Amino acid sequence: MTAKAIKLDNIVKAYGTQKVLHGVGLDVAAGEFVSMLGPSGSGKTTMLKIIAGFEDPDSGSVSIGGRPMTGIVPEHRNIGVVFQNYSLFPHMDVASNIGFPLRMRGMSKAMQKDRISSVLSLVALDGLGARMPNELSGGQQQRVAIARAIVFEPDILLMDEPLGALDRRLRTDMQLEIKALHERLGITIVYVTHDQEEALSMSDRVVVFNKGRIEQVGHPREVYRHPSSLFVADFLGDSLALSAHINGTDIRLPGGLMTAGTQSELPEGAVKLLWRPDQMEVAAPIDAVTLQERRLSVPAKVLTAAYAGTVLRLRVELSTGDIGIVAASDRANIAAGESISLVLDLDEATILPLAASDDIPGARR
């Protein structure tokens, strides 16, 4: 299959007075697996519909393989789309569903048959061509949908929360299968999801959407470990954010402590110092905030403790009033209401400016 690159240039879209995309730009390389991640209403699905041609942007343009898509109807774009809830044609059997795009392209019956059987074995559904969609399990239906979307060798493949309707176990299996399929076919994939685990585990790059804008684009590790905003930090997983203040190169910490920032390009003013759950150590309770060799110890109180398999997921309130999530070993016997302290390495912290408009969803958890 020939993979093609996608170029989104300053896409703006509004429904009535509701602006859903405020000038989105993105380059997806040929053969890349890019996830669009964001809460519902963040514009990611609208973006997908615009790439597919189901919606036209108010301004801006989409190009695929260097070819501008403006004015090109969906059926002429040669894009495979996999929808949530399978969307198989219920009046056609599996083979006719998969053969549909081939039939629309006027392919001979014999060639259709070859293609259908080879794509069926690609998605591990050999011999199920004569089944009707309602005779298949959810996972099987989604495989048929994927087969139907790739059988005509599309230039790119769009997936709109394709695993949303499946249960957790099946979802994990399918994630691996889709990833394997991507590696095998080398096709460009744009994958829309609101599940950060899915986005992080599958993609070459993650694009985080918020309120119709792209918040951050990067490799999964980069967006997880170095979020560019509190929104991204919070959306991609648990964290603890400590309020601090920066003055030049001085970081003013709670408890009247001061330290020098080692990070280059420090923001000015109110900031949050952010750690992921695995970057903190739980220690014995202490009375006051202390700083020792760039390691900050902060007294904290456990609000809730939830057992989550290999770790205990603790929701803690620091003596500074900040609330966050910490992972403790499940062998540590910590219960809600207990006093503990957290040891935080200042050199591991991600420093995020606290813009006035930023709401801090993490604080509410």
Next chain:
Amino acid sequence: MSTSHQESRTASLGRLALLVPIVILLLAPSLVILPMSFSESRVMSWPPRGFTFDWYVALFASGQWVASSRHSVEVALLSTAIALLLGVPAGLTLGLKVWRWRELTLALVVVPLVIPTVVLAIGMYKVYVWLGLHDLLGLAAAHAMIGVPLVVITTMSSARQINPVLLLAARSLGANPFKTFFFVTLPLARGGVISGAIFAFVTSWDEVVIANFLSSPTYRTIPVQMWAQITERVDPTVAAMASVLFVVSMAMMAGVTVLRWSRSR
């Protein structure tokens, strides 16, 4: 035997006790016509006397009855075709698209069903005379007007069951709007289209009020012919014709029911 089984048996007996009188009450007046059509009496009378096929023989030998049967079939087929042509696209649109005046549009489409037929008939008579529409074309046009809302309603209810994402999927797979309509939308709404067609056909087949106004002595449909005959002389040929009509209508409605039942399974 388990109690739940017994309970359900009692319930179904209770339902039967209700159902039987209702069915008898509804059907008995129509069923009276069946024995009368086999009566040896020369006038339609109750109770029927003897048993004969004479009236059926007379019916099929009569040029008038054969002609009116042909007219009825012509009118019903043509009006159903027009109703489908207009009603299917309207029903699909009403079922799949949402726009501001959707409810109003639907209300307007349904209007012919709620206006008393006599009122419609008088109005049509005036307008159609002026347009020169009568006999086959006039009747077919008039019956199509009643048929359209029936087709719209049944098609719409089928179309509402269609997942609109399927239509987008078809487009993304290379089907233009035309192909999407014929390969996806229409097959998925098939049940509604077929029952709409049967309803429209049966309605035209049975319709007497409008037909009375728009037909001429040389172009009568079966109900009009029956009406005319009953007012002239009361011989059981009418009963025989009525029995034929009754059986045909019942058969068609049974067809709709079987269709729905088989689709719902």
